[in-house]
Amino acid sequence: MRCIVTGMVVWERPEPPTRPAPSPLSRERIVAAAIRLADVHGLDAVSLRKVATELDVGPMRLYGYIDTKDELLDLMVDAVYGEVRPVGDGWREVLRSLAETTRRAVHRHEWFADLIGGRPQLGPNALARGEAVVSALGGVDLDLVMPVVAAVDAYVIGAVRREIAERRAERASGMDERQWQAASGPYLERTFATGRFPALAEVVRDAAHLDADETFRLGLDFLLDGIGARLRR
Amino acid sequence: MRCIVTGMVVWERPEPPTRPAPSPLSRERIVAAAIRLADVHGLDAVSLRKVATELDVGPMRLYGYIDTKDELLDLMVDAVYGEVRPVGDGWREVLRSLAETTRRAVHRHEWFADLIGGRPQLGPNALARGEAVVSALGGVDLDLVMPVVAAVDAYVIGAVRREIAERRAERASGMDERQWQAASGPYLERTFATGRFPALAEVVRDAAHLDADETFRLGLDFLLDGIGARLRR
DNA sequence: CTTCCTCCGATACGATGTATTGGTCGATAC
DNA sequence: GTATCGACCAATACATCGTATCGGAGGAAG
Numbered sequence: 001m002r003c004i005v006t007g008m009v010v011w012e013r014p015e016p017p018t019r020p021a022p023s024p025l026s027r028e029r030i031v032a033a034a035i036r037l038a039d040v041h042g043l044d045a046v047s048l049r050k051v052a053t054e055l056d057v058g059p060m061r062l063y064g065y066i067d068t069k070d071e072l073l074d075l076m077v078d079a080v081y082g083e084v085r086p087v088g089d090g091w092r093e094v095l096r097s098l099a100e101t102t103r104r105a106v107h108r109h110e111w112f113a114d115l116i117g118g119r120p121q122l123g124p125n126a127l128a129r130g131e132a133v134v135s136a137l138g139g140v141d142l143d144l145v146m147p148v149v150a151a152v153d154a155y156v157i158g159a160v161r162r163e164i165a166e167r168r169a170e171r172a173s174g175m176d177e178r179q180w181q182a183a184s185g186p187y188l189e190r191t192f193a194t195g196r197f198p199a200l201a202e203v204v205r206d207a208a209h210l211d212a213d214e215t216f217r218l219g220l221d222f223l224l225d226g227i228g229a230r231l232r233r
Numbered sequence: 234m235r236c237i238v239t240g241m242v243v244w245e246r247p248e249p250p251t252r253p254a255p256s257p258l259s260r261e262r263i264v265a266a267a268i269r270l271a272d273v274h275g276l277d278a279v280s281l282r283k284v285a286t287e288l289d290v291g292p293m294r295l296y297g298y299i300d301t302k303d304e305l306l307d308l309m310v311d312a313v314y315g316e317v318r319p320v321g322d323g324w325r326e327v328l329r330s331l332a333e334t335t336r337r338a339v340h341r342h343e344w345f346a347d348l349i350g351g352r353p354q355l356g357p358n359a360l361a362r363g364e365a366v367v368s369a370l371g372g373v374d375l376d377l378v379m380p381v382v383a384a385v386d387a388y389v390i391g392a393v394r395r396e397i398a399e400r401r402a403e404r405a406s407g408m409d410e411r412q413w414q415a416a417s418g419p420y421l422e423r424t425f426a427t428g429r430f431p432a433l434a435e436v437v438r439d440a441a442h443l444d445a446d447e448t449f450r451l452g453l454d455f456l457l458d459g460i461g462a463r464l465r466r
Numbered sequence: 467c468t469t470c471c472t473c474c475g476a477t478a479c480g481a482t483g484t485a486t487t488g489g490t491c492g493a494t495a496c
Numbered sequence: 497g498t499a500t501c502g503a504c505c506a507a508t509a510c511a512t513c514g515t516a517t518c519g520g521a522g523g524a525a526g
Binding site (some may be wrong): 012117120146150161166188191204207 | 244245347349350351352353355360361363364367368371375376378379380381383384386387388389390391392394395398399401402420421423424428430431432433435436437439440441442443448451452454455456457458459460462463
């Protein structure tokens with residue numbers, strides 16, 4: 001059931017007043033339990049029932065702190081944004097750091113790749129991250145700040161989704177990284193053998209193969225170079 | 234139950250031989266029905282039961298053509314990639330066209346934004362798209378082709394996810410676009426009023442606001458400019 | 467002490483993905 | 497032509513999910 005005071009989002013709606021005894025529960029503990037579950041067993045393992053069991057509590061207890069499972073996911077995402085803080089001097093270092101710390105957060109929480117970019121992020125931690133970025137971008141033309149940050153965010157979102165998707169496929173296929181990169185799996189080998197995709201096959205066969213780190217950084221460099229050219233104008 | 238011939242992926246596993254009469258079913262019809270459902274009612278409306286009902290068929294019939302719901306989603310994604318074909322001369326036009334046609338496909342199929350980048354795309358249509366891109370990038374240094382295409386793909390994935398997420402939030406809040414962009418909703422207004430995010434508030438209040446088209450193109454230009462600088466080296 | 471009101475937890479419901487099973491129908495062997 | 501077999505379709509079944517509902521317990525107010 002939706003909260004009666006309409007227009008209030010999870011983050012600004014107060015938690016229910018702490019009851020004297022019944023059980024030490026809080027949004028923070030709920031979110032922590034959900035994140036623990038997701039880290040270990042993946043996002044599919046995050047059900048309200050399992051989170052509740054993790055906390056020795058009936059499933060419906062959670063609805064005092066949350067209206068919807070989606071709200072729990074929003075809280076989880078915002079918690080991860082709390083781990084993302086860009087550091088460095090100058091726009092380039094700041095943006096690079098923003099991208100790299102986000103990517104590292106995804107490595108700590110693979111499920112984050114499934115959620116990132118899926119909803120507008122307006123939680124306190126996401127906003128604090130935005131504040132940190134924007135205020136570190138002091139020297140940049142005001143009208144360019146948002147587009148530039150949006151572009152970097154977009155690149156990071158897509159890049160980490162691709163990276164995690166590929167990592168999972170590798171893991172599922174049980175091949176080691178070298179094999180996977182060389183052949184992209186027996187399926188692709190067979191498919192390329194049909195000769196239907198000659199240009200693609202040539203690139204896969206003959207071109208240099210970058211690992212995930214290198215690919216991410218190279219793409220990021222493209223983007224930052226382009227941004228730099230624009231800022232210098 | 235998984236297919237017995239191990240290592241075969243959906244796309245290369247033959248469909249069951251067309252039976253004389255029982256019912257005119259095919260992977261193509263199943264995927265078309267699923268896409269129709271997703272286009273009209275969103276991805277949540279795509280359940281095996283609903284797809285089956287759409288085709289006047291029992292739910293379990295589908296398992297003759299599909300092993301898993303995830304495979305159906307893969308087929309849907311690949312079908313959309315069939316609509317994406319870059320056109321134009323020169324690397325810049327090709328990459329820009331790749332990005333724009335992908336974005337247009339997302340506008341036709343909003344659910345595509347939920348799936349894109351979530352799994353490695355190795356279906357025939359995705360590969361054909363890749364072949365078209367790579368072969369149109371003839372003049373480009375072989376070792377740079379993959380990183381460049383990967384970077385553009387990453388940017389597009391993240392950008393359209395953000396765009397669709399915001400569009401849905403607007404739609405849900407019932408505000409028109411002007412209002413949303415000016416205030417980003419009453420929640421943000423109240424939050425900024427607390428003074429906790431001064432730099433962010435300033436940008437949102439004072440900076441120029443671009444619409445979705447402009448934001449997408451500007452970010453894409455950053456990236457293409459950076460790629461161009463590298464290619465010229 | 468009684469009354470009321472709040473809130474917790476058990477129960478319940480409809481939906482989902484998919485395993486299982488039983489029946490039917492076509493093809494094959496004699 | 498008949499009997500046997502094997503494949504495939506659909507109905508049933510099951511575990512799990514998000515969440516609505518409701519009954520009772522327990523603290524607050526009179």
